Amino acid sequence: MPRSWVTYASSPQILKARVNVEASLFRPSEPSAFSWEARVIAFMLVAHARRCDGCFGASRGHLNKLGLDEPELDGFCANPSVLPLPEGERLFVQY
Numbered sequence: 001m002p003r004s005w006v007t008y009a010s011s012p013q014i015l016k017a018r019v020n021v022e023a024s025l026f027r028p029s030e031p032s033a034f035s036w037e038a039r040v041i042a043f044m045l046v047a048h049a050r051r052c053d054g055c056f057g058a059s060r061g062h063l064n065k066l067g068l069d070e071p072e073l074d075g076f077c078a079n080p081s082v083l084p085l086p087e088g089e090r091l092f093v094q095y
Contacts, residue, residue: 035089038090041059044059044077080093
Protein backbone atom coordinates (compact mmCIF):
# COMPACT_ATOMS: atom_id res chain seq x y z
CA MET A 1 0.00 0.00 0.00
CA PRO A 2 1.44 3.40 -0.93
CA ARG A 3 2.53 5.56 1.99
CA SER A 4 0.09 8.26 0.90
CA TRP A 5 -2.91 5.98 1.46
CA VAL A 6 -1.83 5.35 5.04
CA THR A 7 -1.68 9.12 5.53
CA TYR A 8 -5.12 9.54 3.94
CA ALA A 9 -6.54 6.95 6.34
CA SER A 10 -5.77 9.24 9.28
CA SER A 11 -8.40 11.67 7.98
CA PRO A 12 -11.71 10.17 6.83
CA GLN A 13 -12.61 13.31 4.87
CA ILE A 14 -9.39 13.20 2.86
CA LEU A 15 -9.76 9.47 2.28
CA LYS A 16 -13.34 9.92 1.04
CA ALA A 17 -12.31 12.76 -1.28
CA ARG A 18 -9.43 10.69 -2.63
CA VAL A 19 -11.66 7.69 -3.34
CA ASN A 20 -14.22 9.94 -5.06
CA VAL A 21 -11.54 11.49 -7.26
CA GLU A 22 -10.15 8.12 -8.31
CA ALA A 23 -13.62 6.73 -8.93
CA SER A 24 -14.45 9.72 -11.11
CA LEU A 25 -11.15 9.82 -12.97
CA PHE A 26 -10.68 6.14 -13.71
CA ARG A 27 -13.90 5.20 -15.48
CA PRO A 28 -12.69 4.41 -18.99
CA SER A 29 -15.97 2.77 -19.98
CA GLU A 30 -18.21 5.76 -19.20
CA PRO A 31 -18.62 8.70 -21.58
CA SER A 32 -16.57 11.74 -20.66
CA ALA A 33 -15.90 15.15 -22.10
CA PHE A 34 -12.20 14.22 -22.12
CA SER A 35 -10.40 11.20 -23.51
CA TRP A 36 -9.00 8.46 -21.33
CA GLU A 37 -5.48 9.52 -22.34
CA ALA A 38 -6.07 13.13 -21.28
CA ARG A 39 -7.44 12.05 -17.90
CA VAL A 40 -4.50 9.72 -17.21
CA ILE A 41 -1.93 12.33 -18.34
CA ALA A 42 -3.58 14.91 -16.05
CA PHE A 43 -3.51 12.41 -13.19
CA MET A 44 0.18 11.71 -13.83
CA LEU A 45 1.09 15.41 -13.82
CA VAL A 46 -0.86 16.09 -10.62
CA ALA A 47 0.75 13.07 -8.96
CA HIS A 48 4.17 14.32 -10.10
CA ALA A 49 3.50 17.80 -8.69
CA ARG A 50 2.19 16.37 -5.41
CA ARG A 51 5.10 13.91 -5.23
CA CYS A 52 2.80 10.91 -4.83
CA ASP A 53 5.06 8.08 -5.96
CA GLY A 54 2.36 5.40 -5.96
CA CYS A 55 -0.08 7.50 -8.01
CA PHE A 56 2.67 8.67 -10.34
CA GLY A 57 3.87 5.12 -11.00
CA ALA A 58 0.34 3.82 -11.56
CA SER A 59 -0.51 6.55 -14.05
CA ARG A 60 2.75 6.00 -15.93
CA GLY A 61 1.94 2.29 -16.07
CA HIS A 62 -1.44 3.08 -17.67
CA LEU A 63 0.23 5.40 -20.19
CA ASN A 64 2.88 2.79 -21.03
CA LYS A 65 0.06 0.36 -21.84
CA LEU A 66 -1.38 3.01 -24.17
CA GLY A 67 1.92 3.03 -26.09
CA LEU A 68 3.73 6.03 -24.61
CA ASP A 69 7.37 5.38 -23.73
CA GLU A 70 9.32 6.61 -20.70
CA PRO A 71 11.27 9.44 -22.42
CA GLU A 72 8.01 10.75 -23.88
CA LEU A 73 6.37 10.73 -20.44
CA ASP A 74 9.39 12.51 -18.93
CA GLY A 75 8.96 15.18 -21.59
CA PHE A 76 5.31 15.66 -20.62
CA CYS A 77 6.32 16.29 -17.01
CA ALA A 78 9.00 18.78 -18.04
CA ASN A 79 6.86 20.60 -20.63
CA PRO A 80 3.09 19.87 -20.61
CA SER A 81 2.55 22.17 -23.59
CA VAL A 82 3.88 19.44 -25.94
CA LEU A 83 1.15 16.94 -25.07
CA PRO A 84 -0.06 14.95 -28.10
CA LEU A 85 -3.70 15.87 -27.50
CA PRO A 86 -6.31 18.03 -29.21
CA GLU A 87 -6.26 21.66 -28.05
CA GLY A 88 -9.27 21.35 -25.70
CA GLU A 89 -7.83 18.30 -23.95
CA ARG A 90 -4.40 19.91 -23.71
CA LEU A 91 -5.97 22.91 -21.97
CA PHE A 92 -7.81 20.54 -19.58
CA VAL A 93 -4.55 18.82 -18.67
CA GLN A 94 -2.66 22.10 -18.25
CA TYR A 95 -5.43 23.47 -16.01
